[in-house]
Amino acid sequence: MINKCEKIPDEARMPPRFADACVRCANCMAVCPVSRVTPTFPGPKQAGPGAQRFRLPSEASVDDWITLCTGCKLCDTVCPSGVPISRMNLLAKAKYLREQGRKPRDWVLARSDLYGESASRLATVVNPLMKNTVIRKILDSVLEIDARRELPSYERQTFHRWFRARPVAAGGFTQGRVAYFHGCFVDTNETDVGKAVVALLESQGLEVALPPQNCCGLPRLGIGDFRGAREMGARNIASLLPVVRDGVDVVFSSTSCGMMLRHDYSQILGLAGAEELAEHLFDVSEYLLSLYDDKKITPAFLPVKVKAAYFAPCHLRAMNIGLPALELLGLVPGLDVQSVDADCCGLGGLYGFKKENCAVAEAIGGDLAKAVARIKPDIVITDCEGCRMQIRHLTGLKVVHPVQLLRDSLKPLPVTG
Amino acid sequence: MDYKTEVVIIGGGATGAGIARDLALRGIPSILVERGDFTSGASGRNQGLLHSGARYAVYDPEAARECVAENRILRHIAPHCIEPTGGLFVSLPEDGFEFRGEFIRACENAGIETVSLSPREALALEPGINPLLIGAVQVPDGAIDPFTLVVENIRDAESRGAVVFTHTEATGFLRDGDGVAGVVVRDLLEKKEFTISASWVINAAGAWANRILALAGLSIPMSLSKGSMLITNTRLSQRVLNRCRPPASGDIIVPNSTVSILGTTSLRVDAVESFEVLPEEAAFLVYELSLLVPEIKSERFIRAYAGVRPLIRSGETDDDRSLSRGFSLIDHQKENGISGLVTIAGGKLITCRLMAEKTVDFLCEKMGLRAPCTTAEQRLPGAGIGRSLQDRLLHMRREIPAARQEILCDCELVPRDEVEAVLKEGKVRELRDILHRTRIAKGTCQGGFCVYRLLGMLNELRRERNRGDSNEILMDFLEERWRGIRPILWGTALKEEELIESIYKGLFNLSGELSGGQEAGERGRR
Numbered sequence: 001m002i003n004k005c006e007k008i009p010d011e012a013r014m015p016p017r018f019a020d021a022c023v024r025c026a027n028c029m030a031v032c033p034v035s036r037v038t039p040t041f042p043g044p045k046q047a048g049p050g051a052q053r054f055r056l057p058s059e060a061s062v063d064d065w066i067t068l069c070t071g072c073k074l075c076d077t078v079c080p081s082g083v084p085i086s087r088m089n090l091l092a093k094a095k096y097l098r099e100q101g102r103k104p105r106d107w108v109l110a111r112s113d114l115y116g117e118s119a120s121r122l123a124t125v126v127n128p129l130m131k132n133t134v135i136r137k138i139l140d141s142v143l144e145i146d147a148r149r150e151l152p153s154y155e156r157q158t159f160h161r162w163f164r165a166r167p168v169a170a171g172g173f174t175q176g177r178v179a180y181f182h183g184c185f186v187d188t189n190e191t192d193v194g195k196a197v198v199a200l201l202e203s204q205g206l207e208v209a210l211p212p213q214n215c216c217g218l219p220r221l222g223i224g225d226f227r228g229a230r231e232m233g234a235r236n237i238a239s240l241l242p243v244v245r246d247g248v249d250v251v252f253s254s255t256s257c258g259m260m261l262r263h264d265y266s267q268i269l270g271l272a273g274a275e276e277l278a279e280h281l282f283d284v285s286e287y288l289l290s291l292y293d294d295k296k297i298t299p300a301f302l303p304v305k306v307k308a309a310y311f312a313p314c315h316l317r318a319m320n321i322g323l324p325a326l327e328l329l330g331l332v333p334g335l336d337v338q339s340v341d342a343d344c345c346g347l348g349g350l351y352g353f354k355k356e357n358c359a360v361a362e363a364i365g366g367d368l369a370k371a372v373a374r375i376k377p378d379i380v381i382t383d384c385e386g387c388r389m390q391i392r393h394l395t396g397l398k399v400v401h402p403v404q405l406l407r408d409s410l411k412p413l414p415v416t417g
Numbered sequence: 418m419d420y421k422t423e424v425v426i427i428g429g430g431a432t433g434a435g436i437a438r439d440l441a442l443r444g445i446p447s448i449l450v451e452r453g454d455f456t457s458g459a460s461g462r463n464q465g466l467l468h469s470g471a472r473y474a475v476y477d478p479e480a481a482r483e484c485v486a487e488n489r490i491l492r493h494i495a496p497h498c499i500e501p502t503g504g505l506f507v508s509l510p511e512d513g514f515e516f517r518g519e520f521i522r523a524c525e526n527a528g529i530e531t532v533s534l535s536p537r538e539a540l541a542l543e544p545g546i547n548p549l550l551i552g553a554v555q556v557p558d559g560a561i562d563p564f565t566l567v568v569e570n571i572r573d574a575e576s577r578g579a580v581v582f583t584h585t586e587a588t589g590f591l592r593d594g595d596g597v598a599g600v601v602v603r604d605l606l607e608k609k610e611f612t613i614s615a616s617w618v619i620n621a622a623g624a625w626a627n628r629i630l631a632l633a634g635l636s637i638p639m640s641l642s643k644g645s646m647l648i649t650n651t652r653l654s655q656r657v658l659n660r661c662r663p664p665a666s667g668d669i670i671v672p673n674s675t676v677s678i679l680g681t682t683s684l685r686v687d688a689v690e691s692f693e694v695l696p697e698e699a700a701f702l703v704y705e706l707s708l709l710v711p712e713i714k715s716e717r718f719i720r721a722y723a724g725v726r727p728l729i730r731s732g733e734t735d736d737d738r739s740l741s742r743g744f745s746l747i748d749h750q751k752e753n754g755i756s757g758l759v760t761i762a763g764g765k766l767i768t769c770r771l772m773a774e775k776t777v778d779f780l781c782e783k784m785g786l787r788a789p790c791t792t793a794e795q796r797l798p799g800a801g802i803g804r805s806l807q808d809r810l811l812h813m814r815r816e817i818p819a820a821r822q823e824i825l826c827d828c829e830l831v832p833r834d835e836v837e838a839v840l841k842e843g844k845v846r847e848l849r850d851i852l853h854r855t856r857i858a859k860g861t862c863q864g865g866f867c868v869y870r871l872l873g874m875l876n877e878l879r880r881e882r883n884r885g886d887s888n889e890i891l892m893d894f895l896e897e898r899w900r901g902i903r904p905i906l907w908g909t910a911l912k913e914e915e916l917i918e919s920i921y922k923g924l925f926n927l928s929g930e931l932s933g934g935q936e937a938g939e940r941g942r943r
Contacts, residue, residue, distance in 0.1 A: 016545070020650050020717035023913035024827070024862050039818040050827060053651050053675040053860070054806040062811045081912070 008098070011270050012226040014052070014091045021083045022049035028075035028085055033344035034068050037363035041068040044075035048088040061096040068360060069093060070348030071222055072314035073259070087268055094224025105143040106223040109350045113215030113232075116154070116188040123154040146358040152189045152389060159187045159194040163210050173207035175296060178287070179243045179250045180208055181236075183257035184215050185385040193385075196407040197253050197284055203410050204288065204297040209248065212239045216257040219350055221264065233265045237273045244280035251284040253403060255383045256349060258283055259315040283316070285325035285383070285402055292328070301409040303334035308405070309377035311340040311368065311391065313384035325383055325402035332409050338375050342368035345382075347390035361390070369394040381405055420613040422448045422580070424780065425600050427587045427629055428621035429453075430460035431563060431766050434570035435773030435792070436619060441577035442795060443777060443788035448613050449579065450602050452586040454850045455567045458623045460766060461853065462692070462724025464646055464680040465673045466657060467491065467499055467559035468767045471506065471531075472664055474523035475516075480743050480765070481527040487767050490793045491561065494770075497802050498566040502672055504558025504657030505539060507709060508551050512662045520661060521554060531556055543654050545710045558657040560673045563766055564853050565804075569797040576798070584846050589632050590618065596756035597633065597749075606846055617780055620760040624689045624727040630760065635753055637745075637760060638730040643691045643723050644681035645698040647905060650717040650861050653677040653710055660709060667705030674806065675829065675860065676719070679706045686725060692900070694721035699904040718905035719861055729763035744772050746779060826867040828860020840874060848875055848890050849897075863902055865917035868894055869925065888927070895921065 028044035029035065035043035042050070042065060051063050066089060075085040097106075119126045129135050130151040140147035157165075159182055178201055186194040198208050217232030240250055240261075252258040262281045266274035282290075291297045310326050329337045346364025351357050372380060372395050380391050380399040388399040424440055426433045429451025440447045451457070466472075470484030492499055508517055524531045532555040539553035540546060546553075571581060584605045591599035591614055599614035622629045627636050652672050660668035671678045682698045699721055707713040729745045744764030750756040761776045774790045781788055813830045816822070823833045839845060839854045851857060851871060858864025872887040906914055922928045 016712065017651065017715065017717070021909055022861075023909060023916055024866055025916055039821055042813065042824075046824075046827060050830075051810060053828070054810045054830070056652070056655065056806060058655055059807055062807050063814055065814060081909070 009226050009230065011230075011268065012091065012094050012224070014055075014057075014088065014095070018084065018088055019049040019052035021081045023081050025080060027078040027080065031074045031078050031343060033072060033074065033346060033364045034070060034360060038068065038360055041065050041360075044069075044085045044089070047092070048075070048085040049083055051092070052088060055092070060099050061092065063092065064096060064100075066093045066096050068357070070344070070346070070351045070357075070361075070364075072344050072348060073318035074314050074343060077318050077320070084267070090221065090224065090268065094226060097224045102223055102225075103144065105145060105354065108143060109145070109353065110219040110223050110225060110228070112219065113184045116184055117158060119154045120156060120158050120188045123156045127153040140355065144355040145353050146355045148358060149353055150389075150393060151353075152185070154188050155191045157191065159191040160210060162191060162195065163198065172205070173202075174205040175291065177207045177209055177248045179211050179240070179248050180284075181213055181216075181240070181250055181252040181257065181261065181281075182210075183252065183254040183385075186253060190385060190388075190401075193253055193401045193404060196401065196403040197251070199407045200288070200403050200410070201251070201284075203407075204291065204299060209243070211243050211250075214239075216260040218256055218260040218264070221260070221268070222349060222351070226269070229264075230269050230271065233260075233269050233271045233274070236261065237265065237271055237277055241273045241277055244277055249280045249282060249287065250277075251282050251287045253284045253383070253401060254385055255283060255313045255316040255319070256386065259319060262319065283319065283321060283324060283383070285328050286321050289324040289327055292331075299328075299331060299406075300411045301332040301406070302411055304332050304405070304409045305334050306336070306405075307376070307378045308335060308337040309340050309372050309375040309380045310337050310402075311342065311345070311372075311380060311382040311387055313382055313387045314344050316383055325381070328406060329381065329402055332406065335405075335409070337381065338377070340368065340371045340375065340380075342371040344368070345384075345387040345390040345394075347386045349386045352386075352390065362394075365390050365394045372397070379405075419611050420448055420580070421599075422446045422613060422615050424448075424617045424619060425450065425613050425615040426619045426621055427600065428458075428623055428625070429455040429567070429571070429581070429583060430458050430621065430623050431456075431567050431570075431769035432460075432623065432761055432764065432772050432776075433619075433621035434567045434574070435769045436621060436761070436776055437574035437579045437581070438570045438577075439770075439773040439777040439790060439792050440780075441574040441579045442791050443781065443786070445777070445780070445784075445786070445788070447574075447579050448615070449571075449574075449581045450585045450587055450600065450613070451581070451583045452605070452625075454583050454847065454853050455571060456564050456853055458625065459724045459726055460563050460567055460623070460769075462722055463563060463644075463766055464669060464671045464678050465560050465563060466669065466671045466767075467501075467561040468765065469504060469557040469559070470527050470529050471504070471520070471524050471554075471556040471558065472659065472669075474527050474529060475519055476664065477743070478523065478527055480768075481523070481529065483743070483768050483771060484765075485528050487771055488557070488559070490770060491566075491767065492559075494793065494796045495561075495566055495569070495800060496796075497799050497804050498562045498569070498797075500560040500672070500674070500805075501557070502559050502656045504556050504659060505534070505543060505546075506554040506556060506659045506661035507539065507546055508553065508661040509547060509708060510549055510551055512551075512660060514552070516662050517552065517554065524554075524556065529556055543656055543658065545654055545712055546658065547709055547711055552661075554661060558659075560657065560671055561766065562673070562804075565799065566766075566769075566797075568854055569799050573795075573798050581844075583844070583850065587622075587629060587632070590758075593757070595754055597758040616757060616784075618758050619776060619780075620758065620762075621776075623762070624725045626727060626760055626762045628689065633749075633755060633758065635749060635755070637747060637762065639762065640728045640730050641686050641689060641691070642726045642728055643684045643686045644726055645684075645694040645702065645721060645723040646678050646680040647694075647699060647702050647718050648720045648722070649677045649679070649713075650719050651675065651677075653712070653716065658709055667702050668709070670706055670710060674856070679703075679713070682723075689725055691725055692723050694723050694904040696904060698723075717909050719910065720863055720901040721904040722901055727762055744768060744775075746772075746775055748779070823870075825870050826855075826857040826860060826864075828862055828867070829856040829858075831855050831857045831867075836871065836874065848894055851875075858898075862913065862917065863898055864894065865898070865913070865920070891921075891925070892927065895927070 217229035220228035352361030424447040470481035473481040589601040
């Protein structure tokens with residue numbers, strides 16, 4: 001029962017006429033991964049605009065099913081009427097959690113940015129502890145973090161430390177500068193993705209800058225902590241806006257962080273400067289592909305004899321930018337890459353780690369696992385760290401970010417001079 | 418088969434149902450006949466306002482005092498039909514404070530509690546009010562669900578021995594010299610005529626009262642006043658909102674469950690079945706009430722409907738609002754020399770119990786019976802059943818997934834078992850009867866997406882009686898639905914309607930069913 005009397009920021013209140021735009025076509029009901037696997041969640045139409053007619057602002061929320069929404073935003077992508085369904089569900093969830101009180105676990109998970117760096121420094125101690133079955137049982141029963149799910153291990157050197165410590169890159173950047181928003185997970189748990197982004201961008205003549213940055217705030221928003229998410233957003237905007245005003249675009253490699261920066265900062269949090277920033281924010285593959293389409297770069301890839309399955313994360317699809325990574329991967333000779341015919345991995349970021357959601361996350365992911373198995377790939381490729389964790393968990397296969405494969409198939413730079 | 422009873426009641430509105438219950442509680446046998454289903458007339462076509470009496474306080478203090486007393490009684494006997502929302506009488510700059518002082522004094526005299534609020538206090542309670550307001554007065558207004566109220570009165574009466582025939586029209590009187598000794602009726606569905614002999618016939622036909630009296634060559638001075646209303650998709654306010662000015666058209670917003678109802682207009686009409694809402698009435702209501710709640714201009718509406726108020730006329734006046742909302746009990750022996758016939762007419766939904774009490778008191782006196790009225794103390798059978806919005810969401814949360822049950826009406830969250838329970842009672846004869854007994858088709862889509870889900874159930878019902886077919890039922894429903902939504906079709910409502918039309922035309926092939934341009938959609942568009 002933490003923070004029972006927190007002040008409610010305006011953007012955390014449901015605008016009064018939100019339910020009116022829905023024409024009840026039920027397209028969203030057909031794509032919702034959660035209602036597909038559990039009758040407890042009535043689906044986006046019913047949980048969103050439907051239930052909204054029954055919620056009185058003066059009364060406490062009773063629809064606890066709202067916490068089952070993973071925030072995948074697939075409903076938004078198919079709505080023909082522009083109903084902000086996932087936003088309605090987020091607001092309803094925020095109200096419910098505010099009244100019920102959030103679990104200590106929610107605060108711990110949503111603020112992983114606060115201890116990520118320390119955990120990295122102590123990685124040699126922390127990693128074995130997180131695999132220790134006794135500790136996991138304690139985490140399971142005390143914090144309700146499901147013991148069946150592997151926790152991601154920390155890397156000893158964070159990405160941003162690596163970036164600062166590495167030798168200064170040679171000049172000859174013909175394509176100008178680009179800034180990189182790496183996100184927490186790349187920084188402390190999957191630094192190789194960040195290293196691949198840097199290598200790939202530099203190989204195409206782009207100088208990479210690393211502006212100061214914080215957690216995007218999505219984990220906080222996911223537990224309805226608008227205040228916390230806003231704080232993170234404001235700090236990131238303060239740091240990134242001067243960069244883009246200098247004419248430097250910002251790329252991200254995590255589609256969920258990207259969705260947060262590009263969409264949620266303006267559309268949900270209403271942060272000042274968010275829209276201006278959004279115009280200069282790009283998914284890293286989207287950015288490279290547009291340079292390639294404009295014939296500004298001509299990446300040369302070595303043949304790779306690999307059969308790969310590519311899964312498009314929900315938040316990538318919600319960005320409505322097509323599947324740029326899949327197109328880039330198509331440039332790699334010899335790479336047999338097939339798109340996975342599944343909707344959602346089910347992890348929903350922190351969602352799947354929560355004990356009460358674990359079964360739902362597994363059930364949603366079950367369909368994805370079957371779709372991957374049909375392809376019989378050597379590796380799986382996907383842009384989102386959550387999806388990568390989930391697919392590793394479900395299939396035991398090697399799962400990488402598109403930039404990692406692209407980097408690995410780059411021809412060595414021609415030696416000059 | 419012919420029947421014999423003590424009292425025949427004509428009309429299954431709030432008054433008739435109240436009389437049936439009152440008689441049953443006093444042990445007097447009765448049979449009620451209703452031409453359609455319960456609440457087909459003004460009882461089901463009003464704004465659902467549980468009057469505190471404040472609205473009548475200045476100009477009709479007697480009606481106001483009746484409201485005060487009946488309001489209290491209804492809260493006791495039918496809490497599940499009532500939302501004690503409270504109400505505000507809002508003064509806008511153009512209203513001034515002139516009426517307000519008189520209003521507060523009149524409320525005091527009638528025993529209606531008032532609290533004066535500053536604009537800031539009023540806006541804190543109801544943020545949607547026009548921020549230019551200059552003040553508000555809080556009164557104990559509320560909302561009432563007339564459908565449940567009437568159906569439960571009937572249920573209670575039936576459980577105590579009363580007999581009810583719906584879809585049965587009174588076509589004539591049985592005569593006994595100068596008096597009336599019962600009625601000739603016709604079952605409109607079975608198309609069979611039969612008689613009910615009785616010592617007393619009570620004409621509680623509301624706006625149709627003169628049509629009944631005409632069967633005996635009689636009439637009473639009555640004005641018919643049409644009131645049109647609009648229903649919003651979501652609830653606009655938590656409280657009833659009134660303009661604090663002399664009662665006029667377009668000055669009340671009543672929240673009711675998931676929706677708000679904007680009302681009303683007042684147009685003198687000649688025909689009883691004047692249920693069409695004119696485009697200018699819809700425009701008028703939207704404009705007038707947007708002065709009170711500006712958001713109304715962009716609000717989505719889901720239906721327009723009209724009711725016909727039967728107003729008893731005494732003396733000459735052209736303004737129907739100044740006619741008393743009081744009721745009249747007419748003993749036709751005294752008035753016309755015809756014994757055994759009584760007409761109870763006028764009144765308001767909120768005084769239906771009182772009207773029943775006075776009518777049955779009168780009969781008891783005539784019969785020489787000493788049986789006190791207990792309707793003010795005995796609660797209705799469903800009292801205590803949770804029907805609040807929260808209760809309904811909780812039901813959906815807990816019961817429906819557990820039983821893996823189908824929700825028939827998504828908008829109003831009506832599960833299949835609720836409808837099956839209504840069907841099991843065996844009282845339902847028509848699709849509309851189900852709609853009066855549940856909240857099906859009262860939500861956003863007005864039944865567009867759910868009524869066809871009922872047809873399987875209905876078809877079974879029909880097959881038993883070997884009558885009609887599903888297409889016919891569906892067309893009847895769609896025709897009626899179209900009348901209700903045509904006046905509000907703009908914006909999102911219009912978009913949704915296109916989708917619904919394509920379901921019925923494209924999937925159900927209903928346009929092919931009909932000939933001669935009778936199709937519901939086409940007709941209105943010409």
